[in-house]
Amino acid sequence: xxxxxxxxxxxARDLLKSGEVSAVSLTESYLERIExxxxxxxxxxxxxxxxxxKAKFCDSQVKSNRKGKLSGIPxxxxxxxxxxxxxxxxxxxxxxxxxxxxxSTVTSKLWAEDAILLGKLNMxxxxxxxxxxxxxxxxxxxxxxLSNKTPLTPGGSSGGSAAAIAANLCLGTLGTDTxxxxxQPAAFNGVxxxxxxxxxxxRWGIIAxxxxxxxxxxxxxxxxxxxxxxEIISGHDKRDSTSATREVPNFExxxxxxxxxxxxxxxxxxRIEGTPNEIIKLWEDGIDQLKSAGAEIIDISxxxxxxxxxxxxxxxxxxxxxxxxxxxxxKYGYRAKLKSGEGIEEFYKRTRSEGFGNxxxxxxxxxxxxxxxxxxxxxxQKALKVRNLIKKDFDNVFSEGINAxxxxxxxxxxxxxxxxxxxxxxxxxxxxxxxxxxxxxGLPAISIPTGLTNDGLPLGLQIIGxxxxxAEVLNMAFRLEKESNFKDKPIQWWNN
Amino acid sequence: MSIDSALVRRIGNLAKIELSAPDVEMFAExxxxxxxxxxxxxxxxxxxxxxxxxxxxxxxxxxxxxxxxDGSYMERVLENAPEPKEGFFTVKKVxx
Numbered sequence: 001x002x003x004x005x006x007x008x009x010x011x012a013r014d015l016l017k018s019g020e021v022s023a024v025s026l027t028e029s030y031l032e033r034i035e036x037x038x039x040x041x042x043x044x045x046x047x048x049x050x051x052x053x054k055a056k057f058c059d060s061q062v063k064s065n066r067k068g069k070l071s072g073i074p075x076x077x078x079x080x081x082x083x084x085x086x087x088x089x090x091x092x093x094x095x096x097x098x099x100x101x102x103x104s105t106v107t108s109k110l111w112a113e114d115a116i117l118l119g120k121l122n123m124x125x126x127x128x129x130x131x132x133x134x135x136x137x138x139x140x141x142x143x144x145x146l147s148n149k150t151p152l153t154p155g156g157s158s159g160g161s162a163a164a165i166a167a168n169l170c171l172g173t174l175g176t177d178t179x180x181x182x183x184q185p186a187a188f189n190g191v192x193x194x195x196x197x198x199x200x201x202x203r204w205g206i207i208a209x210x211x212x213x214x215x216x217x218x219x220x221x222x223x224x225x226x227x228x229x230x231e232i233i234s235g236h237d238k239r240d241s242t243s244a245t246r247e248v249p250n251f252e253x254x255x256x257x258x259x260x261x262x263x264x265x266x267x268x269x270x271r272i273e274g275t276p277n278e279i280i281k282l283w284e285d286g287i288d289q290l291k292s293a294g295a296e297i298i299d300i301s302x303x304x305x306x307x308x309x310x311x312x313x314x315x316x317x318x319x320x321x322x323x324x325x326x327x328x329x330x331k332y333g334y335r336a337k338l339k340s341g342e343g344i345e346e347f348y349k350r351t352r353s354e355g356f357g358n359x360x361x362x363x364x365x366x367x368x369x370x371x372x373x374x375x376x377x378x379x380x381q382k383a384l385k386v387r388n389l390i391k392k393d394f395d396n397v398f399s400e401g402i403n404a405x406x407x408x409x410x411x412x413x414x415x416x417x418x419x420x421x422x423x424x425x426x427x428x429x430x431x432x433x434x435x436x437x438x439x440x441x442g443l444p445a446i447s448i449p450t451g452l453t454n455d456g457l458p459l460g461l462q463i464i465g466x467x468x469x470x471a472e473v474l475n476m477a478f479r480l481e482k483e484s485n486f487k488d489k490p491i492q493w494w495n496n
Numbered sequence: 497m498s499i500d501s502a503l504v505r506r507i508g509n510l511a512k513i514e515l516s517a518p519d520v521e522m523f524a525e526x527x528x529x530x531x532x533x534x535x536x537x538x539x540x541x542x543x544x545x546x547x548x549x550x551x552x553x554x555x556x557x558x559x560x561x562x563x564x565x566d567g568s569y570m571e572r573v574l575e576n577a578p579e580p581k582e583g584f585f586t587v588k589k590v591x592x
Contacts, residue, residue, distance in 0.1 A: 101572040238560055310536040321511060328512070330585050332576035344588040346514070353514035361513055365504070365523065366530055368511040379534060384547035386540050391548060426529050 004029055005489075009073055009171045009225040010252075016058075016072040023058035023072030027051050027116055030074045034118060034169050039494040042154075042164040044079055044137045045087055045120040054116045061114070068114030069232060076170040078161050079120045080127055081107050081216070082205040090207040091135040092125045094355030095333045104205025105240070106174065106216045106233040113232055118170050122160030125357045126324065127181055127209045130431040132159035133417060134359040142189060142414050143167040143490040146455050152414040155185030155431075161219045162189040166490060172220050172229050176206060178213045179312050180409075180435025183447035186219055187409035187460030190449040190488065192477070193219045194226045197467045198442035199244040202237030210319035211242075213312075213439045223448060223478040227251035230470060246468060254471040257479045260294030264476075265402040269305035270434060272411065279408050279459060282451045286406055286461045289450075289483035290476070300402060302393040305437060307386050312436045313429060314370050314383035321367025324360070327352060362425060391441040398466040404476050407434050409447040409460035434462060444470045446477045450484035458488065499528040 003021075015021040031048050051074070058072040077083070080090045082100035089095035103111075111117070122140040124132055131153040132139040140160040142152040154163040158175030162185035165173055175182040177195035186193025194217045201216045208214065218229035234248040266287060271280075291297050329335040329351030336350035356364065370379035397405070411433055421428030438445035444467070447460040461480065465473035504524045508515040515523065574580045 098576055101569075101575060241560060304540070307537060307540055310534050313530060314534050314537070325512075329578065330587055331573075333578075335578040338588070342588075344590050345512075347588045348512040349508075349514035352512055356513070361511075362523065362526055362530070364511050364513065365507045366527060369503075369507050369527070369531075370534070372507070372510060379537075381547055382537050382540075382542060383534075384549065385542035385545040386537055388545055388548035389540065389542070424529060425526050426533050429530075429533070 004033070004168065007168075007171065008222050009070070009220065009228050010222070012073055012171055019062065023055040023116065024052065026072060027055040027074055027118070030118055030170055036495045037167055037169055038496065040141045040143060040163055040167055041138055042122055042140045042160040042167065042169060043076065043119045044091070044122045044160065047086065047117050047119050051116050051118050054114070058114050058116065068112060069228075070110060070113040070115035073115050073172065074118050074170045075110060075115045075172050075174070076118050076121045076161065076164050077107055077174045078123050078158050078176060080123060080176055080207045081174060082207065083107060083117070083120070086120070088120070088207070089136070090126050091123045091137055092356065092360070093136050093334055094327045094352070097334075098332050100205070102205060105202035105237045106206070109233050109235075110174075121158070121164055121173060124157035124159070125360050126207065126320070127157040127176055127178055128320070128359050128363055129156040130180070130184060130428055131415075131417065131420065132156045134357050136357070139417055141417070141494075143494065144190065144414060144457055145490065145493060146457065149493070150416045152457070153188065153417050155188035155414060157181040158193075158219060159185045162186050162191055162193065165189065165191040165219050165221055167492075167494065172218055172225055174216055174229075174233070175219050176214055176216050177439065178209050178316060179439050180432045182217045182219060183409050183435050183445060183460070183462060184431060186447040187449070187458070188414040190458030190486070190490070191219055191221060192223055192226050192446065192448050192481075193217065194230055194446045194470075194474070195438065195444065196230060196234065196470055197444045199242050200234050200444070200468070200470065202235070202240040202243045204237055204239040208323040210316040211323060212319060213316060223446075223474055223481045224252060224255060226446065227255055227474050230474075249471050251471055251474055255475055255478045257475065257482060259290065259476055259479050262295045262403045262476065263401055264290055264295045264297055265300035265397050265405040266297060267300050267302045267305065267405060267407060269302050270407045272433065275408070275411055278453050279411065282459050282461065283406070283408050286450055286480060286484065289480060290406065293479050293483055298402065300397045300405070302397065302437070304386065304389045304393050308390055308437045308440055309429060309433055311383045311386045311390065311440060312432065313366070314379050315387065317363040317367035318370050318380050319367070321364045321371065324364055327355060329355070359425070387440050390437060394437075394441045394443060403465070404473060405464040407462045407464070409434060409462040413453050413457040413459055438464050443467055444473050446473055448477045448481055449486045450480065451486065452488055499524050499531055
C-alpha cells in the first residue's frame with residue numbers, strides 16, 4: 001500500500017506504462033481504500049464491478065500500444081455529471097431513480113482515454129451550497145481535523161470530490177464551479193482545484209445550475225495532474241453552443257516553472273475587514289515566493305469587487321429558477337402522491353416541494369422573484385450591468401499588462417459542520433467572496449494549497465488569469481506549488 | 497422593499513412550490529435577508545452600461561444547423577418516466 005500514499009496521476013501513468021503496477025491491482029487498492037473510508041461519506045455510488053472490468057481491459061491493452069492517455073487511472077466524478085445508465089441525481093431527492101440514457105461530454109472524454117470510473121462523489125444539492133450540507137446523502141466530511149475532532153465541512157459544492165483527493169481515495173476527480181464550487185473545497189481540503197475559462201469545457205450532460213457561470217474542472221493532488229486532466233476534458237462540442245472552437249494547448253508540456261518577468265496583480269479590494277491574520281500571512285508569503293521566483297508584483301484595483309456577491313446572488317438564482325423548472329415529476333425523477341380530488345397544480349407544487357431541499361427552494365424563489373414582472377429591470381437587468389462592470393475591471397488590469405492575479409481562495413479555513421447558515425443563508429454565501437468574481441467574468445482560476453493554519457488546517461491561494469490563459473495560470477501555480485512546498489496530509493482517522 | 501407573507505405565497509405560486517404556514521414565515525425572513533444583500537446593487541451607477549450577455553462574454557457565436565440528427569428512440573425517452581403508459585408520459589387531468 002505504501003507506494004499509493006504519494007501516488008499522482010503522472011506517477012501512476014509511468015508505473016502503469018512500465019508494467020510495475022497493473023490497472024487491476026491499482027483499482028483494487030483504491031476500491032479497498034474507498035470501502036474503508038465510509039465515515040467520510042465522500043462517495044455516493046461505488047462502481048466496483050465496472051471499474052474492475054475496465055481495469056482488465058486496460059491491462060489487456062498493455063502490449064497493443066492502443067492505450068489511452070489515462071489508461072488505468074482511477075477517477076471519481078461529482079454526482080452532477082450524467083453517466084449513462086448509472087444513478088445520477090445531483091444529490092437531490094427530485095432526481096431519485098434517474099439513470100440518464102446518455103453520457104456527459106467531459107466524462108466521455110475521460111473514458112475515451114481509458115480512465116477508470118470508481119464511483120460518484122457527494123455534493124451540495126444541485127451544486128447549491130458551500131458546505132456539502134444540502135446533500136440528500138448527508139454531508140461529506142473533511143479528512144482534515146482539529147485536535148477536538150469536531151467534524152469539519154469539506155466545503156462545497158464539490159466537497160466529495162475534494163475530500164476524496166485529500167483522503168487519497170482516487171487519483172483525480174471532476175467537479176463543477178459556478179461560484180467557487182471547485183476552488184473553495186480544494187482550499188478546505190489541501191488539494192488543487194481548477195476552474196477553466198467559461199467555454200473551455202462542454203457543459204453538455206452536466207446537470208445545469210446557472211448556465212452562464214457553470215464550468216467543469218479537475219480536482220487533483222498536484223498542478224501537473226490538473227494540467228493533464230484539463231487538457232483531456234477541454235475542447236469544442238457541437239452540443240454546447242457556448243463551448244469555444246479554440247485549439248486546446250498541451251497544458252502539461254507548458255509547465256516549465258519559469259515566471260521571470262511575469263506581472264502579478266495584488267487587488268487591494270481583496271483585503272477585506274475581518275480576514276484572519278493567518279490568511280493575510282499566507283497571501284504575503286505567496287507574494288514573496290512569486291517575487292523570489294522572478295515575478296514582478298504590482299498593486300491593482302478591481303473597484304467593483306464588493307458587488308460580486310450581490311450580483312451573483314441575483315444572476316445564479318435567476319438562471320437556476322429557469323433551469324430547475326424542468327423538474328415537474330412528469331418525465332423523470334420523483335413524483336409526489338396526491339389525495340383524491342387534487343389536480344395538476346397540486347401535482348407540480350407538491351412534487352417540487354417534497355423533491356427540493358430548502359436551499360434549492362430559496363434560490364428558485366429568489367430567481368423567480370427577480371425575473372418576475374416589476375422586478376426584472378431593478379434586479380436582473382441591473383445585475384447584468386454590474387456583471388459587465390466587474391468584467392471590465394478585469395479587462396482593464398489585463399490590458400495594462402498584468403499576467404495574473406493572486407488572492408486568497410477563501411476568507412476562512414474549513415468550519416465545523418452545522419456551524420454556519422442555519423438561521424442566515426447570507427452568512428453561508430459570504431464564503432464565496434473571493435471566488436465568485438472569476439465566474440462572473442468567465443475567467444480561469446486555480447486554487448492551490450500553500451500552508452496550514454496555526455491549528456493545522458489547510459489554506460489555499462487563488463491565481464486568476466485572462467480568458468483562455470489556463471497555460472499561464474497553471475504554470476504560475478506550478479511554480480508556487482514548488483516554492484511553497486506544501487506536503488502536509490491529514491491523519492487517517494477515518495479508516496474502519 | 498421587505499418580503500411579506502403574501503409576497504412569499506405569490507412567489508411560491510409562480511415557482512410552483514407548495515409552502516406550509518411555517519415555510520412561509522421562514523422564507524419571508526430568509527428571502528428578505530437575501531434581498532437586502534441584492535439591494536447593495538443600488539449603490540452602483542450603471543447609467544450607460546450595457547447588460548452583459550452570453551455572446552458578449554468571450555465572443556462565443558457558435559450556431560448549429562437546425563436539422564434533425566437523431567430520433568426514433570421512444571423507449572429511451574420513456575425509461576425514466578415515473579408512470580409511463582402505452583408509450584406515453586402520464587399526467588393529471590388538466591381540463592374538467
